[in-house]
Amino acid sequence: MGARTKIDWADASWNPVTGCLHECEYCYARRIAERFCGFDPDENPDDWKFRRGGTICELDGMQARRQKNGKVVPAFYPFGFTPTFHRYKLDEPELWKKPRNIFVCSMADLFGGWVPDEWIDNVILATQKALQHRYLFLTKAPWRYDDWLERFENGEIKGLDVVENCWFGASASNNEQLEQANRSRAMWLSIEPIRERIFTDEDQFVDTIMTPSGEVERPRWAWVVIGAETGNSKNRIRPEKEWIDDIVSECKRWGTPVFMKESLREITGPDFIQEFPWEVNDNA
Numbered sequence: 001m002g003a004r005t006k007i008d009w010a011d012a013s014w015n016p017v018t019g020c021l022h023e024c025e026y027c028y029a030r031r032i033a034e035r036f037c038g039f040d041p042d043e044n045p046d047d048w049k050f051r052r053g054g055t056i057c058e059l060d061g062m063q064a065r066r067q068k069n070g071k072v073v074p075a076f077y078p079f080g081f082t083p084t085f086h087r088y089k090l091d092e093p094e095l096w097k098k099p100r101n102i103f104v105c106s107m108a109d110l111f112g113g114w115v116p117d118e119w120i121d122n123v124i125l126a127t128q129k130a131l132q133h134r135y136l137f138l139t140k141a142p143w144r145y146d147d148w149l150e151r152f153e154n155g156e157i158k159g160l161d162v163v164e165n166c167w168f169g170a171s172a173s174n175n176e177q178l179e180q181a182n183r184s185r186a187m188w189l190s191i192e193p194i195r196e197r198i199f200t201d202e203d204q205f206v207d208t209i210m211t212p213s214g215e216v217e218r219p220r221w222a223w224v225v226i227g228a229e230t231g232n233s234k235n236r237i238r239p240e241k242e243w244i245d246d247i248v249s250e251c252k253r254w255g256t257p258v259f260m261k262e263s264l265r266e267i268t269g270p271d272f273i274q275e276f277p278w279e280v281n282d283n284a
């Protein structure tokens with residue numbers, strides 16, 4: 001999620017919810033949110049401490065912050081990286097007339113365990129008011145998709161009969177997270193930043209389903225995005241080319257489109273690929 005500096009697989013990001021409590025050491029979103037928070041931590045260290053330790057916050061309107069030069073500018077992250085619901089942003093996609101591939105909550109984990117159902121419901125309801133777009137979700141808690149989809153399928157979410165154009169994706173940096181993703185109803189997978197070699201011999205990329213004519217194998221993932229950690233952290237893990245080749249060869253085997261982030265261009269050389277499922281597969 002917030003680990004990326006540039007979202008080259010989406011046209012836009014939309015952040016009605018910001019902030020996250022996962023504490024990934026490589027998180028880029030945290031650095032941005034804390035840098036552009038709504039107050040000066042040097043002036044009011046107690047306030048800073050309190051707000052950092054807060055659980056969740058809600059806002060009905062855009063806040064302002066004063067820069068060091070005295071200028072007042074919009075505050076997109078008034079509570080730093082504390083999970084915050086920006087209700088006033090819910091109608092943003094409706095204002096974008098041209099169709100976009102939108103990364104929903106690039107500065108948060110919308111399905112993180114601390115996020116109230118009501119926030120998630122409102123964000124998804126807002127997507128259904130602007131169906132010209134495709135909405136790409138990512139979470140490190142993909143089991144929450146299962147809970148949400150169950151509530152939706154049981155008719156528990158008022159005002160929502162169908163969910164279109166929502167691509168529920170799981171974010172996995174290692175084998176453990178990939179296993180969790182596999183057990184969930186996530187549709188697509190982001191392996192970014194890849195932090196270890198993925199065990200591709202354990203059927204992580206294929207599903208076997210029963211049909212009237214017997215067992216059929218089909219791709220587990222509608223799309224796989226892969227990226228390396230960026231930045232200058234001393235703990236930064238630079239993936240081996242073999243790690244990427246393993247995943248790509250599994251995806252090719254099962255017919256899954258692969259998108260490599262720019263961070264892999266140098267590592268993969270001529271094998272660099274960027275595929276979008278909606279271009280590869282007209283039915284996507």
Ligand code: SF4
Pocket residue numbers: 001002003020021022023024026027028029030106107108109140
């Ligand atoms: S899950 Fe994403 S947004 Fe949350 S701390 Fe990790 S990198 Fe940052």
